[in-house]
Amino acid sequence: MPLHRFKAEFFKALGHPTRLAILDQLRAGERSVQELQQALAIEQSNVSQQLAVLRNKNIVDSRKEGTVVYYRVRDPMIFQLLDVARQIFNNHLIDTQEMLATLSEEP
Amino acid sequence: MPLHRFKAEFFKALGHPTRLAILDQLRAGERSVQELQQALAIEQSNVSQQLAVLRNKNIVDSRKEGTVVYYRVRDPMIFQLLDVARQIFNNHLIDTQEMLATLSEEP
DNA sequence: TTCAAATATTCTAATATTTAGATACTTGTA
DNA sequence: TACAAGTATCTAAATATTAGAATATTTGAA
Secondary structure, X not given: OHHHHHHHHHHHHHOOHHHHHHHHHXXXXXXXXXXXXXXXXXXXXXXXXXXXXHHHOXXXXXXXXXXXXXXXXXXXXXXXXXXXXXXHHHHOHHHHHHHHHHHHOOO | XXXXXXXXXXXXXXXXXXXXXXXXXXXXXXXXXXHXXXXXXXXXXXXXXXXXXXXXXXXXXXXXXXXXXXXEXXXXXXXXXXXXXXXXXXXXXXXXXXXXXXHHOOO
């Protein structure tokens, strides 16, 4: 099932908090690496690494302008996907809140 | 960003070929563990392990009937999510085919 | 050319995930 | 109770992912 392997790679790329935060930033349009870095308040190398993951899976595209690299989501349907995911969370709000409570117990 | 952490967990749960294959089987309705095992042709323990991942993320529910445990997708909107993902793949068919070619080179 | 800014890559240690095999649990039945 | 079928969990080894530090690359300007 090579298709499942490929699709799994895609979902795996979405399976990281930083990468989801990046995609949320890109909802408003393209953003430079430093803009993302400031918004997320994490290491520059980490931003580039996570962007590389999204780039390798064709989820985002980049455009260079001088020394600045702007990223954007390649297919707006990605946002539709995230919205459906959000709806699923809303449908199970109780579980979600349990989960959030669990998460907030962590260090 | 605890919500991103939680959502990432959800997508991570979808980020595995076996788990996607299980969800595809469950499109037609509930399935027992052994039915899934036969359909996917993998170890019983592996099926249970992957089902446990989906269960922990509230993606599937289980129902016991005698010694048999039947699994089903908890929210049909999951399928909608998978369908949107499929559309995204179709939109980028060329990239997908490149990716499949790459994958099939593997051992 | 040299420098500085912006971004990307490499390396490494810590952590997480995956898989198969062994074992344990649960339920119905002899 | 003893057993068998169906599942789940535990364990260990292999593999993958992660974050940060260091380094490299690219570009525009002096």
